[in-house]
Amino acid sequence: MAGFLPDWVLVIKSVLISIAAIAFLGPVTMMYLTLLERKVVGRMQNRIGPNRVGKWGLLQPLADGVKMLTKEDIVPTPADPIAHFLAPILIVVPALLVFAVIPFGRGMTAVDLNVGLLFFIAISSTTTLAIFMASWGSRNKFSLLGGMRSVAQMVSYEVPMVLSVVPVILITGSLSTNDIVLAQGGWGGLKWFIFTPWGLLAFIIFYLCGVAECNRSPFDLPEAESEIVAGFHTEYSGMKFALFYMAEFMNSFTISALAATLFLGGWQGPVLPSWLWFFMKTYVLIFIMIWFRGTLPRFRVDQLMNLAWKFLLPLTLINIFVAGFWYFAPNTIVRVLMSAGVLSLSFWGLQKLNQGYAPEKRVYQFGD
Amino acid sequence: MIFGTGIIKGMLVTLKAFLASYFKGPHEGGIFTVEYPEKRLAEKERFRNFPFLLYDQTPENLRCVACDICAKECPPKCIYIVRDFDKEGRPLKRPAIFDIDFTVCMNCGICEEACPFDAIFMDHEFEIAGPDRQNKMLYHRDDLLKSNEYFNKIRPTDAGAIDARRREAEEKKKAAAAQAVKAKTTQPQPEPPKT
Ligand code: SF4
Ligand code: SF4
Numbered sequence: 001m002a003g004f005l006p007d008w009v010l011v012i013k014s015v016l017i018s019i020a021a022i023a024f025l026g027p028v029t030m031m032y033l034t035l036l037e038r039k040v041v042g043r044m045q046n047r048i049g050p051n052r053v054g055k056w057g058l059l060q061p062l063a064d065g066v067k068m069l070t071k072e073d074i075v076p077t078p079a080d081p082i083a084h085f086l087a088p089i090l091i092v093v094p095a096l097l098v099f100a101v102i103p104f105g106r107g108m109t110a111v112d113l114n115v116g117l118l119f120f121i122a123i124s125s126t127t128t129l130a131i132f133m134a135s136w137g138s139r140n141k142f143s144l145l146g147g148m149r150s151v152a153q154m155v156s157y158e159v160p161m162v163l164s165v166v167p168v169i170l171i172t173g174s175l176s177t178n179d180i181v182l183a184q185g186g187w188g189g190l191k192w193f194i195f196t197p198w199g200l201l202a203f204i205i206f207y208l209c210g211v212a213e214c215n216r217s218p219f220d221l222p223e224a225e226s227e228i229v230a231g232f233h234t235e236y237s238g239m240k241f242a243l244f245y246m247a248e249f250m251n252s253f254t255i256s257a258l259a260a261t262l263f264l265g266g267w268q269g270p271v272l273p274s275w276l277w278f279f280m281k282t283y284v285l286i287f288i289m290i291w292f293r294g295t296l297p298r299f300r301v302d303q304l305m306n307l308a309w310k311f312l313l314p315l316t317l318i319n320i321f322v323a324g325f326w327y328f329a330p331n332t333i334v335r336v337l338m339s340a341g342v343l344s345l346s347f348w349g350l351q352k353l354n355q356g357y358a359p360e361k362r363v364y365q366f367g368d
Numbered sequence: 369m370i371f372g373t374g375i376i377k378g379m380l381v382t383l384k385a386f387l388a389s390y391f392k393g394p395h396e397g398g399i400f401t402v403e404y405p406e407k408r409l410a411e412k413e414r415f416r417n418f419p420f421l422l423y424d425q426t427p428e429n430l431r432c433v434a435c436d437i438c439a440k441e442c443p444p445k446c447i448y449i450v451r452d453f454d455k456e457g458r459p460l461k462r463p464a465i466f467d468i469d470f471t472v473c474m475n476c477g478i479c480e481e482a483c484p485f486d487a488i489f490m491d492h493e494f495e496i497a498g499p500d501r502q503n504k505m506l507y508h509r510d511d512l513l514k515s516n517e518y519f520n521k522i523r524p525t526d527a528g529a530i531d532a533r534r535r536e537a538e539e540k541k542k543a544a545a546a547q548a549v550k551a552k553t554t555q556p557q558p559e560p561p562k563t
Contacts, residue, residue, distance in 0.1 A: 043389040044382040048401050295382040296375065311371075351371045 018110040022099045030249040031061035037249075037290050044294035064242075071238035076139060079235060083137025088236065088243035091130035094123045095250040102257045103177050105267045105275030116177040117169065120258060121162055124213065127251065128154040131222065131232050134244070138235035146231025149301065150222035153212060156308040157219075161209035163316035164202040167323030168193060168262050177258075181266030189277075192265035197340040198323045201347075203263035205312050205319075207285065210255035212308075214248055216289055218296035221304060256285035311354055318346045413523050416477050416490035418470055421512040422519055430513060431487035434463040438479035438488055446472035447479065466509040471501050486530050492522045 005013070035050065035057060042049030050057035075084055101116035103109040113119050128151055135147025169175060171193070172183040184192050193199035212219035223231035233244045260266060260281035269277035299307070322339045329335040385397070392398035402409055423430040439447040452464035477490050491514070498504035520527040 040386065043399070044386045046385055046389060046397075046399055048399055048403070291379060291382060291386075294386075295378045347371070354371075 018100075022096060022110060026096050026099055026250050027246060029253050030246045031065065033249045033253060033286065034064065034245070035061050036286070037293070040287065040290045041294045044291070068239050068242040073238040073240060074235075076235050078139040080137040080139065083133045084235070085137075087130050087134035087137055088240040088247075090133065091127060091247040092243050092250075094126045094130075095247040095254065097123050098254045098258075099250075101177050102254060103181050103261060103266050104257075104278055105273070108267075108275060109178055112176060112178050115175045117165060117175045117180070117262075120177070120254075121158075121165070124251065124254070125154065125158055127213075127247070130247075134236070135232040138232075140235050142228040142230070142234045143232050145228045146222045146224075146234070149224075149228075150215065150232060152301075153215075153219065153221060153304060156305055157209040157212040160205055160308060160312035160316045161213065163313070163320065164205040164209065165262060166316075166320050167198050167202050170320070170323050171327060177261050177266075181261055181268060184265040185268050188270050189265065189268040190270065192263065192268070194263045194265075196326065197336065197343050198319050198326060199263055201315065201319050201343055202323075203259065205316055206262065207255075207259050207288075209308075209312065210259060211252075211289055211292065212304075214251035214255055216248070216252055217293035218298050219304065220298060221301060224298055226298075252286060252289055253282065256289065257282045259285055306354065311350055314350055315346065319343065411492050411522075413525060415492055416480075417475055417494045418473060418491050418496065419468060419477075419479050419488050419512070420491045420493075420514045421466060421509065422487055422489055422516055423513055424516050427510070427513050430462060431485050432463055432466065432483075433461040433485055433487070434466075435485070437484065438482050441478050441482040442473075443476060443478060444472045444474055446470075463509060466512065468507050468512060469505065470496065470507055471505045486534065489519055489523070489526075 038060075039049040039057070050060040053059040053063045075081060098120050100111045101109065101113055101119050109116075131150045131154075132147045135143040135145075135150070138144075168180060172180050174180060174183075194203045215222050221231075223233065225231075228234070233241055236244060257278070260278065264281045264285075265277075266281075267274035267278040272280075322342055325342075326335060326339055329338075388397040389399045394400035421430055421432055434449055434451040436449050439445070439449050446469040448465065448467040448469075449463050450465040452460040452462050454460055475490070479488050480490050496505075516527070516531070520531070
């Protein structure tokens with residue numbers, strides 16, 4: 001077929017195919033992630049989870065979609081109509097855009113940007129704007145509180161997240177997601193960055209910050225239902241609410257996918273096809289996110305900030321130096337031991353420094 | 369103590385629950401949900417839900433005598449009784465109307481406790497949801513009737529005890545009647561008065 005068509009048609013065709021694939025993959029992923037999440041959390045809490053609509057509840061996401069579409073769309077009278085209307089649309093756009101640079105398999109990147117990683121980080125941080133728009137446009141105190149929290153949290157966690165990626169860029173010397181995956185191809189496709197001391201630490205930090213970035217439990221302060229109703233999407237109903245939900249789930253998918261790309265070797269892996277490796281790694285990370293949600297209670301705001309600024313940030317800075325040392329040191333066991341030693345020592349030290357003063361026994365001034 | 373050990377401990381707890389839900393039975397930490405419409409738990413004998421009127425053998429033979437005690441005792445006053453009369457206008461020992469409004473009844477079982485004639489009992493039926501609260505939820509006399517066999521089936525212990533007591537009372541009454549008949553036949557020879 002290629003011979004019959006002029007070049008520009010071919011370009012348009014490949015663009016259209018990529019767009020269609022992503023526009024289809026995003027929502028479908030999101031729909032089935034909701035089902036997965038409900039099933040897994042249910043089983044962690046000794047429940048069965050949805051199992052009525054279709055076999056094993058497989059049609060549940062469709063039923064939810066129909067429900068969301070047919071619900072009344074309520075706009076509060078004092079709300080800013082434009083901001084209120086635009087926010088749910090704007091929040092989905094970055095969530096879909098970042099799919100473009102994710103390498104789903106060997107040669108399966110929609111756009112192989114040479115600044116792919118930068119693109120990802122830049123685009124995904126615009127989510128904050130949409131969230132703040134939603135909270136400001138709703139004219140509701142709970143929304144605004146949620147939006148404020150969201151901005152504070154995103155700004156704080158953006159910093160260690162970006163810094164934890166720096167070692168990877170340092171070692172591979174490239175910002176392209178494809179090159180980063182290719183750099184992890186040694187040892188029969190198992191030379192993943194997570195198997196190095198700095199990679200392990202950077203992975204943990206990146207993943208934690210990623211969980212915080214997409215507002216998932218235990219970092220779900222912007223939508224803490226026990227404190228501020230539903231946070232920034234308190235005043236949304238019907239399909240607009242569903243769009244927020246969709247963005248959140250697509251974000252958790254893309255963050256897991258990026259973590260897999262940067263540290264778990266992306267689509268690299270022996271024997272199995274590349275895309276299968278990629279999806280396996282991504283879904284393991286998503287499962288861990290859901291597992292977090294099934295286990296951990298929510299942070300307090302001050303704990304959240306302490307973790308980001310006083311613990312993760314210094315650790316990432318030290319990690320960058322360790323990665324630099326790794327880059328220049330000769331490839332021997334000494335290099336591994338030294339970097340592991342430095343990192344565990346700094347981890348231990350930061351932990352000691354972060355420990356607040358806790359008296360053995362509470363002393364009451366007026367109680368006794 | 370290292371940062372995160374508590375978190376790992378907690379995560380292991382949930383992981384254990386997650387795995388147990390697939391591989392363990394309901395009494396070993398697995399899922400103990402009984403999926404209701406298809407499967408259901410065995411009913412407990414003393415379970416109580418909405419009253420019914422009891423009849424012996426045939427539905428005409430209902431035990432209720434329309435004494436109105438249960439209607440007076442019912443806390444939310446959801447029982448409505450009108451006594452039946454025969455053609456000459458004499459009151460009969462049965463209700464012409466016996467209505468219970470199930471939208472109001474709170475399943476307290478006080479009617480059962482109060483009834484001196486063992487005529488009203490609490491049922492096991494609970495799937496009585498309906499779309500119409502004006503007509504479907506107001507149960508009339510004939511809707512409420514259920515046989516003694518049914519009562520024996522759902523609550524064998526209570527029914528057995530009550531049946532035994534009633535039989536005993538019946539026999540005593542019969543014996544007393546026989547005594548009275550005997551006494552009547554032997555009337556002509558009164559005992560000599562003591563001095
Ligand atoms: S059910 Fe019992 S208490 Fe109520 S009217 Fe009939 S006999 Fe009397
Ligand atoms: S169960 Fe209680 S509320 Fe219901 S009819 Fe009997 S006495 Fe009234």
